[in-house]
Amino acid sequence: MYGQKVLADLREQLAHAAEFDLYAAAFDSAGIDPASIDSWEAFQEVPFVETEDLEADFEANPPEGSLYTAGAMISFSPMGDDLAPMFDTADDLDYQASVNADVFERAGISPGDRVLNTFGYHLFGTGLLVQRGLEELGAEVFPVGPGDSEQAAAFIQEYDVDALIGNPSFATKVGDEGASVEVFVGGGEPFTSIPGYREEVKDALGCDTAVDYFGTRHVLPIAAETTDENGLYVSSEYAIVEIVDPDTGDPLEPGERGEVVVTHRRKDGFPLVRYRTGDLAELERRGDDLVLPDGVIGRTDNRLKVKGVKLYPESIPAVLAGFEGLTGEYSLTVTRPESTDHLEIRCEGSAEEGELAEALADRLIISPDEVVVVEDLDRSGVFDERY
Amino acid sequence: MYGQKVLADLREQLAHAAEFDLYAAAFDSAGIDPASIDSWEAFQEVPFVETEDLEADFEANPPEGSLYTAGAMISFSPMGDDLAPMFDTADDLDYQASVNADVFERAGISPGDRVLNTFGYHLFGTGLLVQRGLEELGAEVFPVGPGDSEQAAAFIQEYDVDALIGNPSFATKVGDEGASVEVFVGGGEPFTSIPGYREEVKDALGCDTAVDYFGTRHVLPIAAETTDENGLYVSSEYAIVEIVDPDTGDPLEPGERGEVVVTHRRKDGFPLVRYRTGDLAELERRGDDLVLPDGVIGRTDNRLKVKGVKLYPESIPAVLAGFEGLTGEYSLTVTRPESTDHLEIRCEGSAEEGELAEALADRLIISPDEVVVVEDLDRSGVFDERY
Known part of the structure; x- marks a missing residue:
């Protein structure tokens, strides 16, 4: 997905990352030698780093964590209920x-x-x-x-x-x-x-x-639009982006929807290697560019599988916000009446149901079996009532 | 007071200042040619710029004023009841x-x-x-x-x-x-x-x-202490400082107390030339250094002359703050009972009167005729009842 120039930079960046205990241990147990990463596929064998890994690392090596790099600035970003430090060199x-x-x-x-x-x-x-x-x-x-x-x-x-x-x-x-x-x-x-x-x-x-x-506080920017206003172009000079299946971690092809995984292409302090952002997006190739056509469309948390397709309820509020008459409250209920999944979405307020159903189907990839707009919602939230 | 190296820099800085209408007009009417400033005395013939001049200039050339310089940052500082813009180049x-x-x-x-x-x-x-x-x-x-x-x-x-x-x-x-x-x-x-x-x-x-x-927002720093904690050394690489008589504008000798006047030694955007800060300080020479031994001890506003000596009531609160038992409220009353000025200072709270009188005399230069500490003050403020 990326060429030799990026791979050369990634080899250098991973060699730098391996100077930190957190990555050294992870690379070691996965049998990864940064110097031998000579293909995109080889890079995708490098272990992910997840927010939980960072949290555990801060816990084990307080307060800076093992990714501390003496530098020019220590700033903070929210992590769980806490503020985690972040390091930038000059x-x-x-x-x-x-x-x-x-x-x-x-x-x-x-x-x-x-x-x-x-x-x-x-x-x-x-x-x-x-x-x-x-x-x-x-x-x-x-x-x-x-x-x-x-x-x-x-x-x-x-x-x-x-x-x-x-x-x-x-x-x-x-x-x-x-x-x-x-x-x-x-x-x-x-x-x-x-x-x-x-x-x-x-x-x-x-x-x-x-x-x-x-962008995130740790990788700013990841991607941004141009004056063409046609999707967010990955800032490949800074952030190497992959989209993976949030369940399996398997890399997804361009055009598929999944979790944004990001690697600093060049960063001294607090380098992130295959960091799972938890952000949901689609990645598209356009010529030499990689593009997130709709930006971040939700979080991968609370995903559920309906009719064999991953469904991200967190992408629903963005759709509802596009309808002026809706309050934003909704319920998503999955049942299995006759050994087939049945998906119902009820939204509060007023909106044309056909138009809303279309917008939801477009965003969720699968078409809900029922989309209902009601004046007052009995309950809101996500209800998986299949089991 | 400053040597040839500073004068050379000031000639250059004044030539830059003369590119702006505000200074061009002022230099012109005072018959000042920046290139011909070859002595400290010649520099002290350059007209002052006062806050009122800047305010009038902003009024006449809104919103940037005539000192606008395209650059890297436009930030603000309070001026009167407004915020005045301030310009910094890269x-x-x-x-x-x-x-x-x-x-x-x-x-x-x-x-x-x-x-x-x-x-x-x-x-x-x-x-x-x-x-x-x-x-x-x-x-x-x-x-x-x-x-x-x-x-x-x-x-x-x-x-x-x-x-x-x-x-x-x-x-x-x-x-x-x-x-x-x-x-x-x-x-x-x-x-x-x-x-x-x-x-x-x-x-x-x-x-x-x-x-x-x-420092001020416009000249930061003007002077600062070192680890010796023995007074604020003027940052002569950045700020050229003079002390002048706030009434006449006449330069005062080192050791005298007066208004801080500051000139940027090197500044592209919003250069200040002989800017009257309204801050009150004493300037002292120590070897090659110029020092404000007590920093800024008040403002020159509301000054009054008592027994032929300038008295700055605004320097009183700082003295009172050094006494734990005082509330900070005070009255300063000048009368002329028998064709001689009489200065009385009444302070609210509790403090040893002799000690307080000494501290006030030290700060005000002249000794008050009466220093009284009372539990409740009838009135607070500055009262000139001589006329």
Whole structure:
């Protein structure tokens, strides 16, 4: 899926990873020698690292964990109920800035553009990382942070700001305060995976371009849209992405839907190797590019198999959010009346049932046997009543 | 007061300043040619820029003002009731980082040290500027920002953090939560100008070194202490400092007390030339260094002349804060009973009057005729009843 240049970088990155106890032990017990990884298939033999592995490692080696790398910044990200530390060296920050600069440029931000950055800088450091990318691009950054949509809107209007970057829900509020920009870059929340949401944000901000930007605190960015607004292109200079079957871990072919697995292509501090994000997406090949056409469409937790097909209830709220009349409450019930699975989805509010059924079938891959819209829902949640 | 190297830099900086309408007009009407400034005395003929000049300039050239320089960051600082924009180019940020790196190193922070940064990053950008200096030094920064002293204390304890940087009042809270560090760098509030405050902060944080760091959003730093804790050394690589008579603007000799006037030695965006800060300090020469021995001891606003000596009531609260039993409320009354000024200071709470009188005389330069400590104050404020 990736060429020799990527493989050479991955060999180097895995050799670096093997300097850390966590990976050294994992590679050892899987019989992996980073130097001998000469094919994509060989790379896919490398063991995954899961959130549970990281949690156990923090527990066993408090507080930094065994992936600690002395460097320039220690910031944090939520992990379970806790905050887990995250390490960046000066080189990490520089390289990440250059990658983000390219991503922001493809998203429609130009050198000299004024950009209001509403990501938070404190604790997680996200705003900081974004600012560095924007500076590297040569943009002029307003480091306003989150929280005050009225003030953000006033700055945009007064200073004729070209672009806004931040959470889409906050951006909508900023737009509702009367601000308009040419470009919006949205991240940190489900965005273009929610049908109609892009248009809603564009209407609020009066903008020509609104793109989806996907990353985690540990790998930022993973993928982002360009001004074409046609899906999130994997930032292969930074993040090597695979899609795997969340049950078996088997690699899936382009076009299939599964769990996003990500590997840093080049990272000194806290390197992640085949990290299972728990995020659900489809991966598509377009020429030399890899694309997540709808971005992240849910989480792989709570998946269930219906009629032999994996079904991800967590991808439903994004569909419901596309229907104005629905409250977002729903129940999904699987029964097996005559040794065949029966899938019923009941949604609260009002919507045209046929249209809703189509949207759900499109997102879930399988067609529900019944889609019902009711005014008041008796119960909400996922109910597997087959067994 | 400064040598030829500084003068050469100032000629260059003033030539840059003259590219902006605000300075071009001011230099013109004062008959100043930047290229011909060949002595310190000639430099002191350059017109001041005052906050009112900047406010008028923002008003006349909204929203950026005539000092706008396209660059890397637009952040803000309070000016009157408004927020005024402030411009930094990429070079400005880099140079400032290198200056701050030196300052932090002299303050006792070493490469590899862990530093918790509790200055805010959003809007004003102060935390960002500080982080860059720390990174340039090679320290490991926790970008936590302000607000949560309990969390800050927990990070310090868990991660064995070496140094804390932020407001002294917040640092005391962090210390009260049980955290201890080796070095504290305090700024953004009156600090070592308050008698006993340094010891209080050091006790709370259990630290060996606590230094005072002085700057404005526009010139950060202006001066800072070293591990010797014996006054704030002017950062002459960045800020050229003079002390002037706040009434006449006449330069004062080292050892005299007056208004801090500051000039950027090297700044592309929003350069300040002989900017009157309104801050009150004494400037002292020590060998090649210029030192503010007590930091900023008040503001020059509301000054009044008593017995021919300038008296700054705003320097009183810092003195009162050094006495635990006082509430901080006070009245200062000047009368002229027999054609001689009579100065009475009444303070609320409890304190030994002789000790308080001595501390006030030391700070005010003139000895009050009466210092009275009362349980309840009838009125508080400054009352000039001579006329």
